[in-house]
Amino acid sequence: MQAVIPVSLPQNSYEIAIASHNLDQIGTWMTNETTKKLGKKVLAVSNPTIFKHYGQRVIDSLTNAGFAVSHCILPAGERYKTPATLQKIYDAALEHHLERSSTLVALGGGVIGDMTGFAAATWLRGINVVQVPTSLLAMVDAAIGGKTGVNHPRGKNLIGAFHQPRLVLIDPQVLKTLPAREFRAGIAEVIKYGIIWDRELFDQLENAPRLDQIRYVSEDLLQDILTRSCQAKAHVVSKDEKESGLREILNYGHTIGHAVESLTGYRVVNHGEGVAIGMVAAGLIAVKMGLWDRESSDRQIALIEKVGLPTRLPEGMDLDAIVATLQSDKKVKEGKVRFVLPRQIGSVIVSDQVEAEVIRHVLQQM
């Protein structure tokens, strides 16, 4: 099974290649028709665990294809997604004399992808980046669409840039080494695509026997989940490269999700879990506002529960703090918090008309 999904943009179009054992083909992919203008120098950026598992295979494939490959290993974890860690990539770029035609290869999850993408966006005012996501979350979301960045001590992804990759290379096999909790976090984003874009994908997920661990998911279903999710993301990104319109729907579940992640210091819930909580909240807000039917909201909650993702706020959260945090979110426009709200499974709207009272009411229930 192989899927190649085009991400069509005015400039900088690229492809998402999804196939088992793609890691061993990266050299071929990076010298094909679409990407052949890449220079000879490659700096692979990864974290210790991922690099131990997959680093050598990537380096061998690239070396065999004629690239001069060096690597840079960063500490793992969201708390290292900072300007300080970024300096390590810059230092490696300098040490290995990267040029404007050179390429960073991001081999890892969302943290590695976002930081490496931002380093590529800002080194020499922009060099190439190839995304090789190794987490489900990164495969279906972070690696596609060119959003890159690092965290500010007081807010996630506040420092960043749009910088499209030259290629996104996905090897579903690597998910076998992904911790179960991170797999479930990725499924949260897959459910998101079901709600905002692809009703059939939602149905498929509902019909799957189990989704809490990858070993219960067939290779066919996994390939299908990846392909449909990437297609949804690619479509939305193609229509709206810089998040001025349609792309906003991708923030479904992220408004409250980010606030919960941030207020718990990124230590209690991970990104996917935050999104799961945020989707439940957005769904309940939509129901409360008469935009969505209770039954669909219940189906969403049931699916999230089936995956083993949280549907309630972590204990002891300060509701006022959540509402206050929403105000400092990137997605605020002229002081108004914007919410993505479902109208039906597969279709959402964006609203800046959500009253703080409604938010508070819904959060109290959770």
Added chain:
Amino acid sequence: MQAVIPVSLPQNSYEIAIASHNLDQIGTWMTNETTKKLGKKVLAVSNPTIFKHYGQRVIDSLTNAGFAVSHCILPAGERYKTPATLQKIYDAALEHHLERSSTLVALGGGVIGDMTGFAAATWLRGINVVQVPTSLLAMVDAAIGGKTGVNHPRGKNLIGAFHQPRLVLIDPQVLKTLPAREFRAGIAEVIKYGIIWDRELFDQLENAPRLDQIRYVSEDLLQDILTRSCQAKAHVVSKDEKESGLREILNYGHTIGHAVESLTGYRVVNHGEGVAIGMVAAGLIAVKMGLWDRESSDRQIALIEKVGLPTRLPEGMDLDAIVATLQSDKKVKEGKVRFVLPRQIGSVIVSDQVEAEVIRHVLQQM
């Protein structure tokens, strides 16, 4: 006298407005047809000296036009053009709740402009920036074209992004408070435009009685110098937004210039002086390679001397170190150093065929 020069780009076109007392009109400029989509929030970024001279006028004009203005003062000087100083702008952006529609106003020289532009490029993945350059160097070069960035400890502008301003506002009157040495540094870039693009501008400069201090330059000539230089820069940038072709000619004098600046720790020569030295070197290289006539090179040297700019290397420079530094320059492509070389006054070519021996030979003469 007023000039409005369009910078035409596929997206993000903008204008350069040049007129005396423009500082008091910034509010009007920022609410006119071209820029009217700017949000209400403005963060003015400046350094202590510039802000003391001009800050209040800018804030008054913006406030009168309906903007909510806050400000952020950074320490002055190239040595503060670092990721660490950048954090201060990010912190102010967070403190004042800037949104994606908000605008940073860079009120200062190249350092303020580059850092503020880069902060705008990377805060919330890109907000608006208006450039209000207060040095001649920034007016004719740095403020136009969207190059932004900060320095890496081992190289200038290695960390950066392309991010076009929404408006460039130039008030020639502010040059009256510019130190003479900085004025001369700016004239170096004006001479550059004469060599690479505008023979008439070069002739005008040759015919001016004195160019070493602004008080010897008539208001008419000053307006003309600014307008012609900005036109040259705007034209080149319009043809090549991201420096993949024509824009490279703007690096005339910068290849060796950057190396000299960098190797002397940015303390011995300033940017314009580095460019002056670099232009002399590039001219001599062109003569040595049979590309340019000796007489034109002599005219270039004479004009640079007339301004009071250096035409020789600072004492005690290590020539091998210069050649080594060239190799780590951003402008290297696949290991080959690229030089902009004059063919005649007003016209240059780009060459990656300059032998290290020729560079060394020329540097020994200087």
